[in-house]
Amino acid sequence: MTTPVPPAPVCAPAQVGPCSGCGHPTHRYGLGGCPLCVVCHAPVLAQQAKKPAA
Numbered sequence: 783m784t785t786p787v788p789p790a791p792v793c794a795p796a797q798v799g800p801c802s803g804c805g806h807p808t809h810r811y812g813l814g815g816c817p818l819c820v821v822c823h824a825p826v827l828a829q830q831a832k833k834p835a836a
């Protein structure tokens with residue numbers, strides 16, 4: 783089983799940080815930043831889509 787590698791972040795280098803899930807560089811800081819890369823964030827978004835907003 784291979785771990786998917788997220789694409790390189792397309793943002794300012796100053797906004798790049800390690801993904802809190804897998805540690806790969808991702809767009810973490812600043813506008814549009816997220817502590818999770820697209821690979822780790824996808825299942826989170828899927829979960830949120832299933833649950834009604836509490």
Ligand SMILES: [Zn+2]
Nearest residue numbers: 801804819822
């Ligand atoms: Zn990740």
